[in-house]
Amino acid sequence: MERRVALKSMAVAMGAMAGLPSWASGWSKSVVAKGGLLSADQSKNLTMIVETIIPKTDTPGAGELGVGDFVQKMVKDCYDSKAQAGLSSGISNIDEQSVQRFGKSYADASKEQRLQLLQDIEKGSDAAQKAFFSMVKNLTIQGYMTSEYVMTNITHYEMIPARYHGCVPVKKG
Amino acid sequence: MANFNIDSKKARTYDAIVIGSGISGGWSAKELTEKGLKTLVLERGRDVQHIKDYPTTNMMPWEFEHRERLPKEIVDANPIAASCYNFKESSAHFFAKDNEHPYIQEKPFDWIRGYQVGGKSLLWARQTQRWSKYDFEGPARDGFAVEWPIGYDDIAPWYSHVEKFAGITGNKDGIDTLPDGEFLVPHDLNCVEKYFKEQVAKQYKDRHIIIGRAAHITDPQQIHLDQGRAKCQHRTICERGCPFGGYFSSNASTIPWAMKTGNMTLRPHSVVHSIIYDEKKQKASGVRVIDANTKQMMEFYADIIFLNAAALNSNLVLLNSISNRFPNGLGNDSGVLGKYVAFHNYRATVSGEYEGFLDSTTDGRRPNSGYIPRFRNVYKQETDFLRGYAAGFGANRNTYNDRSGLGESLKAGLAETKYGNWSVGSHMMGETIPKESNYVALDKSEKDPFGMPKLRISVGYDDNDEKMVKDYMEQVSEMFTQAGFKNVRSNDNHRKPGNDIHEMGGVRMGKDPKTSLLNKWNQLHLCKNVFVTDGASMTSTSTQNPSLTYMALSARAVDYAVKQMKAKNL
Numbered sequence: 145m146e147r148r149v150a151l152k153s154m155a156v157a158m159g160a161m162a163g164l165p166s167w168a169s170g171w172s173k174s175v176v177a178k179g180g181l182l183s184a185d186q187s188k189n190l191t192m193i194v195e196t197i198i199p200k201t202d203t204p205g206a207g208e209l210g211v212g213d214f215v216q217k218m219v220k221d222c223y224d225s226k227a228q229a230g231l232s233s234g235i236s237n238i239d240e241q242s243v244q245r246f247g248k249s250y251a252d253a254s255k256e257q258r259l260q261l262l263q264d265i266e267k268g269s270d271a272a273q274k275a276f277f278s279m280v281k282n283l284t285i286q287g288y289m290t291s292e293y294v295m296t297n298i299t300h301y302e303m304i305p306a307r308y309h310g311c312v313p314v315k316k317g
Numbered sequence: 318m319a320n321f322n323i324d325s326k327k328a329r330t331y332d333a334i335v336i337g338s339g340i341s342g343g344w345s346a347k348e349l350t351e352k353g354l355k356t357l358v359l360e361r362g363r364d365v366q367h368i369k370d371y372p373t374t375n376m377m378p379w380e381f382e383h384r385e386r387l388p389k390e391i392v393d394a395n396p397i398a399a400s401c402y403n404f405k406e407s408s409a410h411f412f413a414k415d416n417e418h419p420y421i422q423e424k425p426f427d428w429i430r431g432y433q434v435g436g437k438s439l440l441w442a443r444q445t446q447r448w449s450k451y452d453f454e455g456p457a458r459d460g461f462a463v464e465w466p467i468g469y470d471d472i473a474p475w476y477s478h479v480e481k482f483a484g485i486t487g488n489k490d491g492i493d494t495l496p497d498g499e500f501l502v503p504h505d506l507n508c509v510e511k512y513f514k515e516q517v518a519k520q521y522k523d524r525h526i527i528i529g530r531a532a533h534i535t536d537p538q539q540i541h542l543d544q545g546r547a548k549c550q551h552r553t554i555c556e557r558g559c560p561f562g563g564y565f566s567s568n569a570s571t572i573p574w575a576m577k578t579g580n581m582t583l584r585p586h587s588v589v590h591s592i593i594y595d596e597k598k599q600k601a602s603g604v605r606v607i608d609a610n611t612k613q614m615m616e617f618y619a620d621i622i623f624l625n626a627a628a629l630n631s632n633l634v635l636l637n638s639i640s641n642r643f644p645n646g647l648g649n650d651s652g653v654l655g656k657y658v659a660f661h662n663y664r665a666t667v668s669g670e671y672e673g674f675l676d677s678t679t680d681g682r683r684p685n686s687g688y689i690p691r692f693r694n695v696y697k698q699e700t701d702f703l704r705g706y707a708a709g710f711g712a713n714r715n716t717y718n719d720r721s722g723l724g725e726s727l728k729a730g731l732a733e734t735k736y737g738n739w740s741v742g743s744h745m746m747g748e749t750i751p752k753e754s755n756y757v758a759l760d761k762s763e764k765d766p767f768g769m770p771k772l773r774i775s776v777g778y779d780d781n782d783e784k785m786v787k788d789y790m791e792q793v794s795e796m797f798t799q800a801g802f803k804n805v806r807s808n809d810n811h812r813k814p815g816n817d818i819h820e821m822g823g824v825r826m827g828k829d830p831k832t833s834l835l836n837k838w839n840q841l842h843l844c845k846n847v848f849v850t851d852g853a854s855m856t857s858t859s860t861q862n863p864s865l866t867y868m869a870l871s872a873r874a875v876d877y878a879v880k881q882m883k884a885k886n887l
Contacts, residue, residue, distance in 0.1 A: 198728050205728075221388040259724050266723065285720060289731060292379045298732055303377065306550045307681035310507030314678050314714075314736055 181220040181228055186235045189250050190216060193238065194284045196258045203298070206288045214287035215280060227279060234276030238265070326618070331357040331582070334604055334619040336589045336634065339436025341851040341867040342625030343567030343575075344479065348875035349623070350580035357617055358575070359587040359606060361626075362432030365411075365439070367545075367568045371558030373407040381406045400427045400816055403440050408556040411439050419765055423775035427815040428629060434585055435568035436627060437818065440556050443532045443564050444862040445485050446688065446707070447476050447496045451695050452859035455748075459694075459703050462657055462751045463827040465856045466837035469496070475869035483565040483868065484541050486549075486685065487530030495527075495690040495861075502535040503528050504685045508674045509712035509739045513687075516800040523695070524796070526710060529688040532565035532865075544570050553682045564684065586610050588767045592622060592647055592847060594640040600846045600887075601647070607767050621846045621878050621887060625871065628852030629658075629757055632823040633772050635834075635849075636759050648841035651831050654824060656756045658776050659858045661819040662706070662747030665786045665809050667793040669802035670738040671712065678714040678736065686711040689743070691860045693788065702784035706747035707860035708793060712739050741802055745789040746860050749814075750781055751822050776814050819863055821855035839874040846887050848874045 180187060194215060195207025206212070219231045238261060242250040246257050253261070265277045288294055295301040332354035335345045342358065349356045364370070378384065385405045392399045398412040413430035420428055431437040450469035457464040473496070480499040488503035506514065506528050514526035533549040534541050541547075546562030546569055555564050562569035575581040586609040593616065595602040603618035624631045632655050638647035646654045686709050693705030715737035719730030755777065759770040790807035797805045814820075827833025830842035839854050841847045850871040852863060881887045 197723055198731070199724055201725060201728060218383060218386070221390075222383055222386050223389065262723055281723075285727075285731065286384065289718075290378050290384050292377065295377070295379060299734075301378065302681075303375075304550045304552055305681040306548075308505055308551055308683035309680040310505030310510070310683075311674075311677050312680045314676055 181216055182232060182235065186232060187212065187216065189235050189239055190231075190280075192251055192258060193235070193262065193280060194287070196255070196262055197281055197284045198288050199255070204293055206284050209288060209291045209293055211284055211287035211291065215283040218283050218287075219279070223279075230272065230276045230279070234273060234280070237273060237276075238262075329616065330603075330618040331355045332619060333357070333621045333623065334359065334617060335623045335625055336604065337361075337436065337625035337627060337630070337851070338434045338567055338572060338583070339431070339625065339627055339851075340438045340441070340567060340864045341871045342436070342623070343438065343571030344868045344871035345623040345625055345848075345850060345875055346575040346581055347571040348872050349879070350575040350578040352875070352879045354580060354879065356575070356581050357619065358572075358581055358583045359589055359604065359617070360434045360436075360583065360585045361588045361609060362413075362434065362585060364583070364585040365433045365435050365558070365568055367562065367566075367573060368558070368560050370568075371560060372410070374554075374557040374560050376407065376557075397427050398429065400813070401429045401818070403556045405556075407554065408440065411556070411558075417766060419771060421760055421763065421771050421773045423773055424777040425813045426774045426776050427813045428774065428820075429815065429818045430627070434572060434583065435566050438566040438864075439558050439568060441566075441818075441864060442862060443555065443684065444688070445480070445483070445487075445498075445530050445532050445865040446690075446861040447498055447530075448472070448859055448861055448866055449494050449496050451494055452857075452861070455704060455859065456857045459698065461703065462857050463825065463829070463832050466826050466828045466833075471837070472866070472869050472873065475873040476865065478872050479865065479868040481538075482540055482544075483532050483570065483865075484534040484538070484546070485530055485865075486533045486535040488528050490525065490527045492525050492527070492690060494523075494692075494695050495525075498530065500530065501533075501538075504531075504533075504535065504683050506687060507679050507712055508677050509671050509741060510687045510710065512671075512673065513710070513712070513741070513796075513800050517796055520796070520799050521692070524692045525690055527688050527690070529685045529709075531685045533684055534563055544574060546570065549684060551682045551684060553684045555684060588769065589626065589634050590614065590769065591634060591638040592624070593618075594638065594642060594647060594844065596640065596642055599642075599844075601844055607769070609767065612768065620882060621848065623871070623875070623878075624847060624849045624853075625851045628820045628823065628855075629772060629774070631849055631851055631853035632658075632757050633759070633769070635824060636757075637770060643843075647847065648834055648843040650843060651834070653832060654834055655758050656753045656823065657751035657825055658755045658757055658820060658822045659749045659751040659855075660776065660814050660821065661817040661858060661860070662749050662778070662782050662785060663744060663817040664747075664778075664782075664812055665745045665789050665807060666742060667790060667797060667805065667807045668740065668742045669797045669805040670715075670740055671800075671802050672738050673801070674714075674739060675736070678716075689793075691748075693792075700784075700788060702781045702788065703750055704748040704781075704785075705860065706745045706785055706789050708743045708745050708789065710741075710743045712741045715740050738803075741797065743793050743797075745786070745793075746817075746862070747782065747785045747789065748858050748860050750779070751825070751857060752779070757823055774815075776820070778814065819852070819858065821852040821858050821863060824849045824853035825856045826854050827856060838877040839870055840878070846878075848878055850874045 191212035198206035338360040395415040456462040487500035549563030588607040590605040636646040689708040763771040
């Protein structure tokens with residue numbers, strides 16, 4: 145009986161998911177302006193940056209998982225204008241540094257060169273560039289860790305745990 | 318034409334009207350309709366039907382485009398709603414928008430509101446601790462506010478009545494300061510919480526650590542299945558609305574139950590303007606309603622009226638119910654209406670770490686936490702401040718990922734979950750003292766978008782609250798330190814009154830019509846067919862999360878009202 149009621153409830157709820165009614169989406173969709181924060185080139189470079197931070201191995205990297213778009217969306221919608229300007233200038237700065245150091249745009253640089261550049265920024269002394277990079281790195285980790293791929297295949301998120309045990313052994317390995 | 322008017326009036330006449338559909342209104346509606354009364358339930362917001370109108374309830378974390386964070390534009394435009402811990406991408410649609418529902422803050426006050434069928438019962442923290450006799454006896458013993466006209470024995474059977482139906486998980490702890498109820502299987506305390514419980518029991522004879530009593534079905538009984546509700550699945554995303562009905566809300570429980578009787582008419586988009594007083598009959602005859610969509614005024618009529626608009630809005634409705642007999646608000650000869658508003662002081666927290674049980678962790682999720690019943694000034698006055706505080710308490714095993722480096726090494730670090738120490742935390746829930754100077758009143762000129770007078774809120778902390786914050790931080794820090802917790806830190810977050818969402822009073826119960834609005838049956842002393850059974854009726858606040866008490870007061874008052882109607886006394 146209990147299970148039947150639950151399943152019936154679930155079925156109805158699934159049906160309700162198809163589209164959000166206007167009162168539910170009114171808080172965000174209509175209020176937040178459409179359109180991106182970055183130019184097409186900058187967007188492409190941001191995707192290169194997030195892919196460099198978390199690259200493809202035997203599993204997808206942040207670029208392939210769409211984390212570049214997530215970072216841009218978060219900064220556009222949830223951050224102040226200073227952070228937004230910082231994102232744009234930070235990406236351009238990386239591209240310029242790439243040309244200076246490697247004679248190639250960031251998009252054309254080698255995998256090793258792209259990684260080297262970001263490592264130098266993280267360890268460097270340019271406060272503005274470090275603040276920009278720290279924001280991008282944190283958002284990249286957030287976007288990656290909360291992506292469907294990672295939550296499904298790596299961290300195994302449980303939507304419906306249906307239990308709480310207060311004291312269990314830590315799993316080894 | 319004359320006939321049409323008579324018919325129209327007849328169509329707008331009911332046995333009872335309930336104003337509001339939140340926790341207390343839902344209970345009033347359920348009890349009235351079960352007893353056979355044709356009941357009109359008025360809700361100022363839109364309808365929210367169980368499951369169908371929970372649009373985010375089954376969304377996965379990655380389906381929220383900002384991962385539960387709200388856009389800056391929305392946060393900036395709604396500082397009041399955004400101050401609530403539960404205001405997020407998945408639940409924002411259950412909060413009232415600041416600019417659509419303005420009020421005047423004479424002193425800073427976060428008035429958190431849920432304007433829809435079900436009200437804030439969709440968003441509440443679901444903690445359901447009973448009051449004890451010591452709580453009801455507080456004002457009389459300590460000489461503040463007025464004496465409660467009821468005691469624990471009056472309400473105890475009604476606590477049982479509502480607990481059985483709502484479904485309350487809890488452990489029978491046998492503590493006289495926090496009476497046991499009709500409990501379903503308790504949630505677990507985890508290893509560190511149990512350890513703390515033992516340590517505290519060794520050090521202090523009157524201090525207890527227990528698992529919270531909460532409105533979650535852990536062991537469904539027939540009465541819950543009959544409501545179409547199932548066992549709580551521990552999703553811990555309750556604020557989206559629960560498709561299982563695993564926790565109690567008006568939407569999952571009382572409203573559909575009342576609907577099933579065939580005796581309820583639910584009218585959303587109905588902003589109640591005032592209660593109509595019939596000068597000849599010397600009682601209320603109905604209510605005036607502003608249709609939220611058309612802004613047109615309409616009238617509805619009934620023999621009895623239950624006012625359950627939530628604490629401050631119930632004050633607003635009575636203050637706005639002006640007649641020749643009651644020029645200062647319905648039932649307000651005393652001038653006490655709107656005064657003696659109080660709340661819960663949630664300002665302080667204490668945190669720490671524990672380095673034991675490192676080979677253990679928890680599994681699954683728990684929609685509940687530990688609880689420390691009030692231990693200060695319970696049996697006698699022992700500090701330099703009045704009353705005391707309860708506290709939440711919880712422990713979690715910290716997990717983290719290595720976020721250092723970039724590239725493949727970072728990716729490898731993120732793939733591995735590491736275990737840190739246990740973190741422990743507590744937050745205070747302090748009783749505040751109702752005072753005449755903490756009040757709400759109608760603004761004389763400014764109106765809200767519905768044409769209602771704006772509410773002026775003037776509610777603040779006092780010296781007693783400051784002393785209590787200090788004592789809580791000292792006492793819980795000491796308890797943590799004695800238990801061997803490390804890095805013990807206390808914090809006063811200075812949150813505004815109202816942010817606790819436990820505002821109470823203004824239409825308080827009492828024995829004397831000269832100093833109170835309601836009698837021991839939550840009935841207006843001076844207008845006998847009007848009952849107020851939400852937070853507005855509270856004489857004092859004690860420390861417990863209040864909703865369970867509103868449920869019990871509502872069921873008890875309906876029982877009395879219907880008996881009085883049958884005896885032709887109303």
